[in-house]
Amino acid sequence: MGNRGMEDLIPLVNRLQDALSSVGQSCSLYLPQIAVVGGQSAGKSSVLENFVGRDFLPRGSGIVTRRPLILQLLSANTEYGEFFHCKGKKFTDFDEIRKEIEAETRRLTGSNKGISPVPINLRIYSPHVLNLTLVDLPGITKVPVGDQPADIEYQIRDMIMQFICKENCLILAVTPANTDLANSDALKLAKDVDPQGQRTIGVITKLDLMDEGTDARNILENRLLPLRRGYIGVVNRSQKDIDVKKDIKAALLAEKKFFLSHPAYKHMAESMGTPYLQRILNQQLTNHIRDTLPAFRTHLQGQLLDLNKEAEKCKQFSPDDPGQRTKTLLQSVQRLAVDFEKLIEGSGDKVDTVNLSGGARINRIFHEHFPNELVKVCVCVKETQQIKCSLILLYMTGLFTPDMAFEAIVKKQISRLKGPCIQFVDTVSQELISTVYQCINKLSSFPKLQDETERIVTTEIREQESKCKDQIVLLIDIQLAYINTKHEDFIVISPSHVIRKGWLTISNIGIMKGGAKEYWFILSAESLSWFKDDEEKEKKYMLPLDNLKLRDVEKGFRSSKFVFAIFNTELRNVYKDYKCLELACYSQEELDSWKASLLQAGVYPEKVTGNGAPENFTDPQLERQVETIRNLVDSYMSITYKTIKDLMPKTIMHHMINSVKEFISSELLAQLYALGECSALMDESPEQQQHREEVLRKHAALKEALAVIAKFSTSTCTTPLPPPVDSSWIQPSRFSSPPSPTLPRKSVTSGKPVVRGHAPSVPRVHAHTPSPSTDGLQPNRAPPSVPR
Numbered sequence: 201m202g203n204r205g206m207e208d209l210i211p212l213v214n215r216l217q218d219a220l221s222s223v224g225q226s227c228s229l230y231l232p233q234i235a236v237v238g239g240q241s242a243g244k245s246s247v248l249e250n251f252v253g254r255d256f257l258p259r260g261s262g263i264v265t266r267r268p269l270i271l272q273l274l275s276a277n278t279e280y281g282e283f284f285h286c287k288g289k290k291f292t293d294f295d296e297i298r299k300e301i302e303a304e305t306r307r308l309t310g311s312n313k314g315i316s317p318v319p320i321n322l323r324i325y326s327p328h329v330l331n332l333t334l335v336d337l338p339g340i341t342k343v344p345v346g347d348q349p350a351d352i353e354y355q356i357r358d359m360i361m362q363f364i365c366k367e368n369c370l371i372l373a374v375t376p377a378n379t380d381l382a383n384s385d386a387l388k389l390a391k392d393v394d395p396q397g398q399r400t401i402g403v404i405t406k407l408d409l410m411d412e413g414t415d416a417r418n419i420l421e422n423r424l425l426p427l428r429r430g431y432i433g434v435v436n437r438s439q440k441d442i443d444v445k446k447d448i449k450a451a452l453l454a455e456k457k458f459f460l461s462h463p464a465y466k467h468m469a470e471s472m473g474t475p476y477l478q479r480i481l482n483q484q485l486t487n488h489i490r491d492t493l494p495a496f497r498t499h500l501q502g503q504l505l506d507l508n509k510e511a512e513k514c515k516q517f518s519p520d521d522p523g524q525r526t527k528t529l530l531q532s533v534q535r536l537a538v539d540f541e542k543l544i545e546g547s548g549d550k551v552d553t554v555n556l557s558g559g560a561r562i563n564r565i566f567h568e569h570f571p572n573e574l575v576k577v578c579v580c581v582k583e584t585q586q587i588k589c590s591l592i593l594l595y596m597t598g599l600f601t602p603d604m605a606f607e608a609i610v611k612k613q614i615s616r617l618k619g620p621c622i623q624f625v626d627t628v629s630q631e632l633i634s635t636v637y638q639c640i641n642k643l644s645s646f647p648k649l650q651d652e653t654e655r656i657v658t659t660e661i662r663e664q665e666s667k668c669k670d671q672i673v674l675l676i677d678i679q680l681a682y683i684n685t686k687h688e689d690f691i692v693i694s695p696s697h698v699i700r701k702g703w704l705t706i707s708n709i710g711i712m713k714g715g716a717k718e719y720w721f722i723l724s725a726e727s728l729s730w731f732k733d734d735e736e737k738e739k740k741y742m743l744p745l746d747n748l749k750l751r752d753v754e755k756g757f758r759s760s761k762f763v764f765a766i767f768n769t770e771l772r773n774v775y776k777d778y779k780c781l782e783l784a785c786y787s788q789e790e791l792d793s794w795k796a797s798l799l800q801a802g803v804y805p806e807k808v809t810g811n812g813a814p815e816n817f818t819d820p821q822l823e824r825q826v827e828t829i830r831n832l833v834d835s836y837m838s839i840t841y842k843t844i845k846d847l848m849p850k851t852i853m854h855h856m857i858n859s860v861k862e863f864i865s866s867e868l869l870a871q872l873y874a875l876g877e878c879s880a881l882m883d884e885s886p887e888q889q890q891h892r893e894e895v896l897r898k899h900a901a902l903k904e905a906l907a908v909i910a911k912f913s914t915s916t917c918t919t920p921l922p923p924p925v926d927s928s929w930i931q932p933s934r935f936s937s938p939p940s941p942t943l944p945r946k947s948v949t950s951g952k953p954v955v956r957g958h959a960p961s962v963p964r965v966h967a968h969t970p971s972p973s974t975d976g977l978q979p980n981r982a983p984p985s986v987p988r
Contacts, residue, residue, distance in 0.1 A: 233270070233333045234481055235363045237386045238374030240339035243405035246436035247374060248336055250474040253328045253448050256281070256294040257336070258302050266309050268319040268359065269301065269336040276325035284321035297322070315352070317359045330482040334372070335363055340385040357389070365393045370484055376406040377416050377433070381425050382929060391930040397428030398921060401484070403477065404433045407465075408458060415464035420472070426925040432480065433465065433472045497906065504902045511899035514892040525882040530869065532643055536653070537865040539639040544857060558635025562857070565627055566849040573620040574841055577613070606829050606836075607683050613837055614679050617844055621672045628852050629665045632860060633658060645888040649872075649881040656871050660863050661856070668855035675847055679840055691835040699723045700797035702790075704730070706775075707763055708782035716784070723797055725828065728766070743775065750798060750805045753782055762791040766803065800831075 236244045245257040245264070248271060258264050281291040283300060291297045301320060308316040315338055337360050344352040364371050371394060373386035381387070381404075390400040404416055418424035420433050435455040437446055452474060459469035470476070517524060541547075544559040636657050643650040684690070700723045707716045719730035719740060727745055732738040747770050753763040761784035768774050774781045785791050795805075872881065884892075 233335050233363070233366075233368070234370045234372055234485065235335040235337060235360070236372045236374060237337055237360055237364065237389060238339060239376075239385050240341055242339065242374045242376050242386070243434075243436045244336060244339065244374050247372075247403065247405065247434060247474065247477070248334060250434070250436065250448060250452065251329060251332065251334075251478050252324055252326060253452075254279075254294045254326075255442075255445075255448070256297040256301075256324075258298055258305075259442065265336055265338045266315045267305050268317065268338070268363065270319045270321045271332075271334045271336060272321075272323040273329040273332045273334070274323060274325050275327065275329055275331055277327055279324075279326040279328070281322060281324045284323075315355060315359070317362065330478055332478070332481055332485060334481075335369075337363065340389075360389060361393065364389065367399075369399065370481070371400045372403055372481070373400055374403045374405060376409075377404045377419075378406050378409050378411070381419060384930075387427075387930050391927065395927075396924065397927055400427060401429045401480070402427045402431035404431050405436055407433050408435050409438075415462075417464040420465070420468065422925070425929050427927060428922050428925050429484075430922070432477045433459070434474050434477060435459075500902055500906050504899070504906065507895065507899050507902065511895055514895050517892070526878065529649070529872070529878060529882055532646070532649065533653075533864075533869045533872070536639050536643070536868075537861075539642065540636065540864055541861060543635050543638065544861065558631060558638065562628055562631050562635075565624070565631065566852075569627065570620070570624045570848060571845055573623070574617070574845060577616050577620060606832055609829065609833050610683055610836055610840075611680055613833065614676065614840055617679075617840070618673065618676050621676065621844065621848055622669060624848055625665060625668050625672060625852060625856075628856065629661060632661055632856060636661070636860075645884055645891075646882055647885050648877075648883055652872060652875060652881060653868065656868060657860070657864060661860055664856045664859045668852055671851050671855060672848065675844075675851065679843070683836070685836070687836075687839055689835075689839050691831075697725045699725065699801050700794070701734075702794070703734075703785075704794070705761065705784040706730075706781065707761070707784040708765075708778065708780070721783075723801055725801055728801075741775065743781070745801055745803055747772075748774070748803045750795060750803055751780065752805075759784075761786060762788055764791060764795065766798075 236248065238244045245259065249255055249257055251273060257269075279292070281294070281297045282289070283291070283304070285304065286300070291300065301322070304320050305316075308318055319335070338356050340353075340356060340360070342353055344350055363369055371390045373384065373390045375381055375384040375386055387400070387402065391397075394400050404419060407416060410416065416433065420431050422430040435458050437448070437451045441451060455473050456469070459465045459472045465472060517528060544562070546559045637654070640650055640654050640657070643653060700721075702721060703718055704721045705716055705718045709715060709717065719732065720734045720736065721728065721730045722736070725745075727742050728748075729742040730740050732740060743766075747768050748766050749769050751765040751767055753765050755762060763782050763784045765780045765782045766774060767780040771779070773779060783794070785794065799805075872878070875881070
């Protein structure tokens, strides 16, 4: 054969696949398979039984094979079978194998001719077989029987396509010699997925049942209706032979005698029969593996490289050695400390581009979530009306002084910071616990150690969380203890403090007095002044804000400006002999901005509604003080916010994160030792024990496979692929409905029209046909299965 190395590789890879499947993994080693395709009663099962030399497949009328059977033949010294669904059980009685196949088929398909695409895996060891992997598929049928669905033809076709459409699957197209080869369903399906014929081998069965005076010589010589890989003829046992239990060895001798004695086949007897077919299939299988060997080796080497580190750890760990247990405990705690620090600092070797690390999430809480919560509190402070109501309450009770009002409001606002700060600690604590869990999960090999470590570290985090909250409450209380109005950033608003500047037009001055004119206005806490221009050198007038109110003015029909008016509540003239001063600007936004600025200066609208102060409370001095105090509160609270925003992350880092980090690296091991159960802590879980054994087994299998491949690469020969032939005589398969979308059918068009059910009237002799004078054959002879 010249392929002894590869024949050794096939069973080794099978063992490797079993080892990987036992741990729930896949090696992705796609060994070539040989799929046996044909119609019902075409002799597929008999061909497989001849390979094994035993009766072991179910038999009967109609559709017997109702689930795919993946049959692995492995050369061995003893003869037995194993099912993948019955691991560890050896079947030495081949009648028991047949019964198990029937029982496993009924388990999924029932007992009334139903089908299922779920395969049955059978491995047969025997000294009488060559290493092959074959797939016996249900026979192609047209008419549903029993409880078969109406679309049974399409279901079987799709099931077959799932196997033969793979590029690494060789197709064994089985066709009886007593039927019309031109209409073979097996060859049509093979042509759909393998139009070049690189993967298709024709098998002609029932040569002994052909009509008297006819033979298949032209077909078997690949002269008539040729295939690229040609045809191999076999003679199976008849139904009578099966009924009388004729031995397969005797049947194989009878087959050999048939070819040697038949005048049409004796010259090619050495290339016919089941033993020759078995050798050819084994050669094709090993050739296919040889072609894919480079990628096969690279894949194995990659898996071995990934497994080396873990396998080395598994070899070093000895569960019965107390010293080894102690060493592993120490290494586990040290690795936990390193992993936790890397997650917090974001300094790991592998950067996760999908999920943020624990440290990154905590950093986001520090600089995004917590400041946002403070902003919500800050917005509340700027609600002037709340301050005004508080001042009114103090005024009504006779306790009003500006200093007292300022301090009372500031302390109230500072007290409101406790809620967001405590919530801030809780959020960081949860994130810290999640980060610790992420590290502790790596101790899952030792369940007791994992549980105790989780309990001890979580308890420490809760203790530090409590200390941190106490410290934060203390910081808030410190802020409440003394209101430092001498702080360098605290802004004391003077009467001359400028609130707003901008251009406005005095629009209600008559034409006789100069008409509407634009001036540069400056609004301060005490007055409203206007100048000739923005150089502020020539002041036109300064209007005190005492007793002033705002009033809306309707926009004129022909005016493009937006107007508001200022008037005196005591009905005095505001400016010269004008009771009100109408001021205009160019946009609604500008108008609203000036109104807000005047409101800040204590100039309120004519009527206050909603949640505002009572309409009859119009003390202008109080309103002015309200605005002043509001600005002072705003200034002081901005200082407090900056302080809190700076101190909170520092406090949490000190009391929680750094403390927990220090605890894990220096105290955790001591507390684990203090439990007095160090040996019990390092008890492995059953899953870990099994995993370690499987890793070592997988590692050894990978090394062994690579060693065999290394030997094979220098000692294996191959057989070249035959040249292409014209296979246009094969008609494409026809179905009344489109095929499955996942299995597209390739369209194959014949060079000349051929009527289904009849052979061509004049057979064609192709380029590869030998000269008639050489073999004495009639080139225009009709197909042997068609009456002439």
